Amino acid sequence: xxxxxxxxxxxxxxxLANNFIFSQFLGxxxxxxxxxxxxxxxxxxxxxxxxxxxxxxxxxxxxxxILVKFDLMYMQTVTFxxxxxxxxxxxxxxxxxxxxxxxxxxxxxxxxITTNCAVLGVALLNIQSNYxxxxxxxxxxxxxxxxxLAIVLFASIRERLxxxxxxxxxxxxxxxxxxxxxxALAFMGFSGLKIW
Amino acid sequence: xxFKKQFKEGLLTQNPVLVQVLGMCSTxxxxxxxxxxxxxxxxxxxxxxxxxxVISAIRKIVPDKIRIAMFIVVIAGFVTCxxxxxxxxxxxxxxxxxxxxxxxxxxxxxxxxxxxxxxxxGVGASLVDGICQGIGYTVVLLIMCVVRELLGxxxxxxxxxxxxxxxxxxxxxxxxxxxxxxxxxxxxxLGCLIAAMQWALSRPKKNKEESK
Numbered sequence: 481x482x483x484x485x486x487x488x489x490x491x492x493x494x495x496l497a498n499n500f501i502f503s504q505f506l507g508x509x510x511x512x513x514x515x516x517x518x519x520x521x522x523x524x525x526x527x528x529x530x531x532x533x534x535x536x537x538x539x540x541x542x543x544x545x546i547l548v549k550f551d552l553m554y555m556q557t558v559t560f561x562x563x564x565x566x567x568x569x570x571x572x573x574x575x576x577x578x579x580x581x582x583x584x585x586x587x588x589x590x591x592x593i594t595t596n597c598a599v600l601g602v603a604l605l606n607i608q609s610n611y612x613x614x615x616x617x618x619x620x621x622x623x624x625x626x627x628x629l630a631i632v633l634f635a636s637i638r639e640r641l642x643x644x645x646x647x648x649x650x651x652x653x654x655x656x657x658x659x660x661x662x663x664a665l666a667f668m669g670f671s672g673l674k675i676w
Numbered sequence: 677x678x679f680k681k682q683f684k685e686g687l688l689t690q691n692p693v694l695v696q697v698l699g700m701c702s703t704x705x706x707x708x709x710x711x712x713x714x715x716x717x718x719x720x721x722x723x724x725x726x727x728x729x730v731i732s733a734i735r736k737i738v739p740d741k742i743r744i745a746m747f748i749v750v751i752a753g754f755v756t757c758x759x760x761x762x763x764x765x766x767x768x769x770x771x772x773x774x775x776x777x778x779x780x781x782x783x784x785x786x787x788x789x790x791x792x793x794x795x796x797x798g799v800g801a802s803l804v805d806g807i808c809q810g811i812g813y814t815v816v817l818l819i820m821c822v823v824r825e826l827l828g829x830x831x832x833x834x835x836x837x838x839x840x841x842x843x844x845x846x847x848x849x850x851x852x853x854x855x856x857x858x859x860x861x862x863x864x865x866l867g868c869l870i871a872a873m874q875w876a877l878s879r880p881k882k883n884k885e886e887s888k
Contacts, residue, residue: 506705597779
């Protein structure tokens, strides 16, 4: 029962209260870069969710069965980034062979995920908070869903932003950041959320 | 090799944060107190310089196809060094920066400079480039820290100066808008800074066009 409560808390936290974008500042680069259209934002969000889930599982296993066992904890950062890079490469090759339609839809976003700090971030946070295997995977997937939610909402606002008027100096990134700031303010409302 | 030009580029015209818009995550996340910004800025400065030098030194023996992987390994090595050094000598800074120190690995500034500059230029130029870009990053972090800390908590120099390292109280404690030290403040302050930079950079051009 405790496990279920913990998973529920992780889920709500990762999607709403401690959203990766709005309260932890992880994965801002793709969030700003790939959010001009809703379609591409959805693609990126799904790809990130998938990679975050898989990466959490694999880095947890690597950490527990290799790094901790041989007392190599200080190699965490190097190992994790290599694992993630290899994982993204494998996913790319696998999709290319078996699901070409999905592969073309995700296109250039897949390789970009390697340098998405949300993926490395989730791997490191799992270790820091001493999650077990199931919690790690759930945290990875729900964190990705939180990212998906944020980027889709943000992209739909940005599509409308084209038609609005703002000072010339704010064109491009600044107005996007201000928008994101206001969204973060809205998401702050979830921080009082408690389920126990 | 032109030190003055590179310095001006790093600080203003090609500023990594304000103009190239790289490395946003750390810029917004950790700029809540002066000491955090200084710690992060100096760490990135060191790692950027070291990795720039190493990458430009090995650029001729690295095959083109695996260069990104090589860059990441080099960078991750230096990040681990800095992480361990911080934990050993400045544990308070290390704990308040938390997960963002290991995340320097995926900071786009470092990978971006490796790909755009040090992979194509000599060791000396890469060293200078690393230092200049690092200083540009640090200056932006410090500006953000000062603004957010002053308006959000009413203090200056948090973590470094004042009683208990909490900073010197400048605004009376009932005035500041605590919102600015929260995530919201990061987005808003950075947005305004980039807007100011775009305005400043577009001004001289306009003057020239008008004079023509």
